[in-house]
Amino acid sequence: MNTNEYIASGVLELYALGTLSSEEMKEVEANLLLYPELQEELDQILLGLEAFATAHAKEPSPALKDKIFSKLSFDENIQKQDALEIEAPIPAPEVKIIPLQPNYLAAVRWLAAACIALLFTSGFLLFQNSNYKSTINDLASQLETKDKEYADLKVKLTSSEYLLAEVQKPETHKILLNSKSGKVDELAVIFMNVKTEDVMVYTNQLASLPANEQYQLWAMVDGKPMDMGVFDANDSLQSAKKFPELMQAQAFAITVEQKGGSASPTMDKMVVFGAI
Amino acid sequence: MTVTETYTEETQLVASLIKKDKAAFEYLYDNYKAALFGVISRMIQPDEAAEDVLQDVFIKIYHNIEKFDASKGRLYTWLLNVTRNYCIDKIRSSDQKNQNKNRSIDYLVPDINNQLFTGISVDHIGLRKLVNSLVPEQREIIERMYFEGYTQTEVAEIMNIPLGTVKTRARAAILKLRTLFDTP
Numbered sequence: 001m002n003t004n005e006y007i008a009s010g011v012l013e014l015y016a017l018g019t020l021s022s023e024e025m026k027e028v029e030a031n032l033l034l035y036p037e038l039q040e041e042l043d044q045i046l047l048g049l050e051a052f053a054t055a056h057a058k059e060p061s062p063a064l065k066d067k068i069f070s071k072l073s074f075d076e077n078i079q080k081q082d083a084l085e086i087e088a089p090i091p092a093p094e095v096k097i098i099p100l101q102p103n104y105l106a107a108v109r110w111l112a113a114a115c116i117a118l119l120f121t122s123g124f125l126l127f128q129n130s131n132y133k134s135t136i137n138d139l140a141s142q143l144e145t146k147d148k149e150y151a152d153l154k155v156k157l158t159s160s161e162y163l164l165a166e167v168q169k170p171e172t173h174k175i176l177l178n179s180k181s182g183k184v185d186e187l188a189v190i191f192m193n194v195k196t197e198d199v200m201v202y203t204n205q206l207a208s209l210p211a212n213e214q215y216q217l218w219a220m221v222d223g224k225p226m227d228m229g230v231f232d233a234n235d236s237l238q239s240a241k242k243f244p245e246l247m248q249a250q251a252f253a254i255t256v257e258q259k260g261g262s263a264s265p266t267m268d269k270m271v272v273f274g275a276i
Numbered sequence: 277m278t279v280t281e282t283y284t285e286e287t288q289l290v291a292s293l294i295k296k297d298k299a300a301f302e303y304l305y306d307n308y309k310a311a312l313f314g315v316i317s318r319m320i321q322p323d324e325a326a327e328d329v330l331q332d333v334f335i336k337i338y339h340n341i342e343k344f345d346a347s348k349g350r351l352y353t354w355l356l357n358v359t360r361n362y363c364i365d366k367i368r369s370s371d372q373k374n375q376n377k378n379r380s381i382d383y384l385v386p387d388i389n390n391q392l393f394t395g396i397s398v399d400h401i402g403l404r405k406l407v408n409s410l411v412p413e414q415r416e417i418i419e420r421m422y423f424e425g426y427t428q429t430e431v432a433e434i435m436n437i438p439l440g441t442v443k444t445r446a447r448a449a450i451l452k453l454r455t456l457f458d459t460p
Contacts, residue, residue, distance in 0.1 A: 013446040017446065019427045049453070051406070054311055056318055068331050068335070069298075075296045
């Protein structure tokens with residue numbers, strides 16, 4: 001797909017304005033997942049629309065706030081909980097009251113024992129409270145990590161679902177690119193839709209590269225290597241560049257090149273290769 | 277203003293909103309009321325009716341904040357879309373739409389002197405000038421779609437222009453709105 005033409009058509013603007021049919025919206029959403037440059041463009045469009053809304057800002061009457069807030073209920077415990085965390089709740093231990101007797105010594109002993117008991121109990125409760133506090137902090141940070149993991153998984157799932165739908169089409173051909181050095185787990189997969197002539201490459205089984213290097217995909221057309229774009233190792237699914245002779249390609253190869261790619265492939269740095 | 281800062285602040289705010297923290301909702305109201313009310317009062321009149329709608333919208337936000345998905349966009353965009361969708365539904369379910377259809381476009385131009393905005397920290401006077409500097413045909417398209425919820429086909433019919441022109445004019449208008457964000 002030519003993303004520049006797609007952007008210029010104005011369809012992303014209509015998507016942002018919410019004026020597309022649900023069918024058209026799904027199409028745009030699938031394209032947004034496939035082409036990051038479309039998502040970047042959409043983000044800018046949304047900022048533009050936010051500016052448009054801000055330009056029309058107008059204050060409602062001051063009395064409205066109280067009216068609205070009187071209709072909402074809030075978690076009043078949030079502030080109390082904070083207070084509890086700061087001041088340890090120390091219940092007073094039971095102290096036995098001894099009536100004052102001629103035997104003062106016995107009374108003093110009892111008092112001393114009670115004081116020591118009180119001291120230990122307070123110390124223990126303080127210690128326990130700080131344990132609880134750190135447990136709460138741990139749980140909160142765990143929850144945050146899980147939230148992030150969940151969001152990442154959601155994105156991955158959507159892209160996997162799209163991939164699954166794509167590869168099930170009879171017009172999508174699958175080409176395996178195998179390791180040149182014979183490593184079993186080093187491989188890349190190409191999905192070529194012969195109808196739309198879109199090519200997607202799946203590179204997440206390739207080893208990570210230093211920051212100054214990238215993988216570059218090449219199509220071999222009549223023995224001539226044609227550039228199909230650069231990829232990073234951890235990208236799950238990427239769209240490759242298109243050109244008219246692409247459907248005549250006899251083979252595909254991936255080489256390691258300087259970041260941004262080279263004009264022609266460095267043949268001794270070829271990692272995977274696959275013929276059609 | 278860096279992107280990371282905004283992001284952290286927004287996630288913290290959203291987390292507190294989900295917990296139904298009163299201070300967070302007060303912050304949300306104080307910062308976004310003017311923006312949301314501005315949109316509503318362009319869609320629903322008179323102002324008393326618009327304030328009722330702001331109340332309904334804010335209660336809706338209170339109940340639905342869990343549905344906000346930060347991976348899909350910023351909180352501000354989400355708030356605006358909740359607001360617009362609520363208003364569009366309301367307009368469609370009443371005869372408001374017919375009245376709006378007959379309003380002249382001049383009536384839709386904001387009154388610069390009459391409105392004060394202190395909520396969102398961008399230069400809204402500059403923004404207003406920017407919106408007013410749009411070519412009238414471009415502005416009409418954005419206003420028809422944004423404030424009245426018309427589809428591209430409806431706009432094409434009302435303005436008597438081809439569908440493709442609707443798209444390209446919408447794009448040209450929003451490109452102009454974006455220029456403000458291109459300068460640091």
